[in-house]
Amino acid sequence: MSLIPRTSVFTFQSSVHCLHVLRCLDEQRRTEILCDVTVVVENKSYRAHRSVLAACSDHFRSRLSGHAGQGLVITLPEEVTVEGFEPLLQFAYTAKLLFTRENIVEIHNCAEILGFHNLDKACFDFLLPKFFDHGKTIPRIQRKLCCKTKCCQRKSLQAKSQSGSDGDEQEVDHGDAEPVLSQAGQENGSARSAETQSQNSVSVSESPDACGPSCPDEHAGTGYGLCPKYRKFQMACGKERCCLEDCGPTEAAAPPAQTSELCASPCLPCTSKENNNGAGEPCPRNLPETGGWPENEVTPLVNCLPCTPESSTSTGFLATADLSHVQPAPTPSSDIPDCCPVGPVEGASVVEGDEVELGCGGIEGPVNIDPVDSALPNLVQEGGGDRSSVEREVAEHLAKGFWTDPSPSQAESLLLDPEGQAVLGKAADFHWLKHLDLNASTGDCPFLRDLGEGVQLPEEFRTGAQPEKSPCISSVNSGENSDSDSEGDSESYNSERAREMQLPFPVERISSLSRNDFQHLLRLQSLTREQLDFVHDVRRRSKNRVAAQRCRKRKQECILGLEGEIHKLRGEREQLVEEREQLKRRKVEAMRSLSELCHKVCSEATLSPEQLEFLAQFSSPDCPIHALMSSSPSPDLSLRFSLTLQDQDPTAKSHGPVLSFPDPPRQPWPHPLLNAAPWISTAPPPSLTSA
DNA sequence: ACGTCGTGTCATCAT
DNA sequence: GCATGATGACACGAC
Secondary structure (H helix, E strand, C coil): CCCCCCCEEEECCCCCCCHHHHHHHHHHHHHCCCCCEEEEECCEEEEECHHHHHHHEHHHHHHHCCCCCCCEEEECCCCCCHHHHHHHHHHHHHCEEEECCCCHHHHHHHHHHHCECCCCHHHHHHHHHHHHHHHCCCCCCCCCCCCCHHHHHHHHHHHHHHCCCCHHHHHHHHCCCCHHHHHHHCCCHHHHHHHHHHCCECCCCCCCCCECCCCHHHCCCCCCCCCHHHHHHHHHCCCCCCHHHHCCHHHHHCCHHHHHHHECCCCCCCCHHHHCCCCCCCCHHHCCCCCCCCCCCCCCCCCCHHHCHHHHHHHHHHHHCCCCCCCCCCCCHHHCCCCCCCCCECCECCECCCCEECCECCECCEECCCCCCCCCCHHHHCCCCCCCHHHHHHHHHHHHHCCCCCCHHHHHHHHHCHHHHHHHHCCCCCHHHHHCCCCCCCCCCHHHHHCCCCCCCCHHHHHCCCCCCCHHHHHHHCCCCCCCHHHHHHHHHHHHHHHHCCCCCCHHHHHHCCHHHHHHHHHHCCCCHHHHHHHHHHHHHHHHHHHHHHHHHHHHHHHHHHHHHHHHHHHHHHHHHHHHHHHHHHHHHHHHHHHHHHHHHHHHCCCCHHHHHHHHHCCCCCCHHHHHHHHCCCHHHHHHCCCEEECCCHHHHHHCCEEECCCCCCCCCCCCHHHHCCCCCCCCCHHHHHC
16 A cells, blocks of 8 residues: 555554553554454555554544454444554554655544544644645754663663674674664574665664663664673673663563563564564554555654654654765755754654655755665765755764764764664764754654653754754753763663563562572572573672672772871861961070079079089070089089080071080089089989999 | 873682 | 672763
């Protein structure tokens, strides 16, 4: 069927669509298993499940209620067209709405006629003006931010870390240049084909937390699904897994709740079964009723790609559009005001069919999206030729906006290199988002609105001075919400892995249990070798993480303690220095007093030579005693007492000479002078008594 | 572009 | 021998 030649896909988050159920139902619908109703639209009939239709549409619910049996045929009103109904039917089963500028109105009408739930009116209110307002015919696709920084980190980490060292892994996991879709094709070689066919789809999940850190699909296709933090371990253990495992059968087998936890949005991972549909076939889930999307038509997004900028934007878009002829061009964004970004949209999956008119501002430049030739490597490789500014813009986005290094060479290498593609997502420069008309409030944007009340467009965007980053993406990539990413990242990743391995107990117990309890738990559970390895590794990392935190805390406390001790010692030192200066001042004062006393004694009393000599020991040179001593020398005393003047301290020089005993007096105590100097204390000095 | 900081992980050793 | 804790070293992202 001619399905939406120029298509955009918006993936709406809806709790109604249980991913798992949807997956199964859509599979059944396509294979007409358990289909109990036939819907006739115009001249076409569609097999479906009445329960699904009734759940999604008031019209169907009213018409199906009270009817039983398998042969029920419902003919829709004439107002309902195939063009409008098919996307709605697809939406009912996949929660993905594929629309184009041409059919968006038709879809809107059909949705209103059929009373489709979960197609927020605001979506149309938001989309329609974007497509048709201002007299512009350029569909504007609002991007919704979805992925979390950790996703980006992980991918970029993997991209980085795996560069050069994970060649094998890359070959296995990201051998296909199309990361977005690789998830769908990891099970077998045919998956690659599916990816190739799906390359013209841009997938973006709609919920910020739709694809959290643990979103397995983020790894899909890229093969960078491994949490970089564990890459070494994973590599060592040979556990490298691509989305094959992350988004593959294991996840499909996961309970819906878990699946939705991984990807809350209806980004349904392709199951292995789906992927086994055959080479060259896109994921059946994403296929229209005809069994596959026409080559030039849209392939719905793939699962949770949008988790990360890489997947959601760069890779997603890269995968979608055949930009092989598009070259990065220095086309200023300003040159194309209100240009609709071609890139993938967070919260909305943009699937570009072939000949998608991306022209903006009157410039209509079809971007030929060949599902077959739209391999990424061609993106920048080939020359430009005649390309519209839009194409150049797209190329610029790809070349500059999606990776850090805008240099074409590196961009090319990135495109050519699977690991490089993961790096694409690392880029936070979504400058092309400036073309979005984001003047509308977040409330007007159903995708932004889904992000929660806390999401606010930056002032630049509200005022028109739009920065390089998309408000939707910026909040995700800016790391604003990544405060608790680290641990949450690990835990979510472990949880994801635990689900993949179908661990019979919650991963939280691995690290929370005591040693005995943990071993007891392992004894109770008959785990496979892989599960045991995983469990032990999780426990080891968890313990070590806590130990490292303790260690660092102790180290930090030790540093703080040492700093405090240094501060304290410095204070003590200053106090001691001050005390020393004070003692020096007192000493000088004492010497001055003594000299004065000497002057007084010499002037008032008549002393014998012995008395003079004794006093001279404790007097300064300027004391008259010295003058008297020189006039009447006493050889005996001079022998017994050597009076020396010396500087005891460099600082003491300024205070004058100080008398001291170079040697302890050998004369036995009491000194004979004591009799001559009775005012002197009879208490022997300690030095003398000890001697 | 570069340095710093925080964190997780791994390897190693000690208990 | 194994589990666990401590710690240095490394990688990585964020700033």
